[in-house]
Amino acid sequence: xxxxxxxxxxxxxxxxxxxxxxxxxxxxxNEYVYWYRQIxxxxxxxxxxxxxxxxxxxxASLIITEDRKSSTLILPHATLRDTAVYYCIVxxxxxxxxxxxxxxxxxxxxxxxx
Amino acid sequence: xxxxxxxxxxxITATGQRVTLRCSPRSGDLSVYxxxxxxxxxxxxxxxxxxxxxxAKGNILERFSAxxxxxxxxxxxxxxxxLGDSAxxxxxxxxxxxxxxxxxxxxxxxxx
Numbered sequence: 001x002x003x004x005x006x007x008x009x010x011x012x013x014x015x016x017x018x019x020x021x022x023x024x025x026x027x028x029x030n031e032y033v034y035w036y037r038q039i040x041x042x043x044x045x046x047x048x049x050x051x052x053x054x055x056x057x058x059x060a061s062l063i064i065t066e067d068r069k070s071s072t073l074i075l076p077h078a079t080l081r082d083t084a085v086y087y088c089i090v091x092x093x094x095x096x097x098x099x100x101x102x103x104x105x106x107x108x109x110x111x112x113x114x
Numbered sequence: 115x116x117x118x119x120x121x122x123x124x125x126i127t128a129t130g131q132r133v134t135l136r137c138s139p140r141s142g143d144l145s146v147y148x149x150x151x152x153x154x155x156x157x158x159x160x161x162x163x164x165x166x167x168x169x170a171k172g173n174i175l176e177r178f179s180a181x182x183x184x185x186x187x188x189x190x191x192x193x194x195x196x197l198g199d200s201a202x203x204x205x206x207x208x209x210x211x212x213x214x215x216x217x218x219x220x221x222x223x224x225x226x
Contacts, residue, residue: 032213038157041202041220041222043116043118043204043206043217043219043220044157044204044206044217045116045217046214049213049214091213093213100159100162100170101147101159101160101161101162101170101172102147102157102215104156104157104158105156106156
């Protein structure tokens with residue numbers, strides 16, 4: 001899996017958009033970008049994933065640059081409950097017998113300020 | 115609620131002992147994964163089972179083993195426990211062919 005680089009921590013005001021960057025300059029053509037988050041000591045939670053097009057779901061938006069070397073996770077209206085560690089993971093999409101284990105880095109600790 | 119359940123929530127035991135952690139995947143998911151999260155090592159993948167068979171191994175110690183039963187629930191067995199095995203242990207499941215993994219609430223193991 002390609003290596004990712006994320007800032008260790010970020011602050012964001014409640015109600016504002018939180019933009020979390022991730023660099024993955026060695027990403028391969030068949031690797032997807034995934035985002036998970038972990039709220040204090042809870043199990044990690046899947047947020048969103050994408051290959052090259054921008055993606056949006058009920059939780060967040062994912063913006064991937066045209067060269068695919070970086071991406072940004074956007075939480076449009078951050079709330080206090082969004083305080084968590086956010087992990088950017090780049091991996092090949094598996095088929096057939098399910099996916100291999102995820103490789104988690106240190107992630108970004110996002111703190112939403114009231 | 116991810117639909118993945120883990121028991122027990124907390125476990126306190128002594129060095130040298132053996133414990134078993136249990137995981138029930140989401141209904142219909144064939145793959146089960148185990149992860150360990152300690153303060154110094156972060157979240158690490160241990161092992162994966164798919165439809166009853168071992169499919170991938172990560173940083174799992176030889177003292178640890180796992181299995182997946184016909185009803186697809188899984189157990190992680192930790193033996194000859196050491197202080198350093200104290201950690202959160204997460205189970206995750208996924209639908210075959212899907213890379214999205216859904217995590218359980220974890221089991222917090224404390225070895226004294």
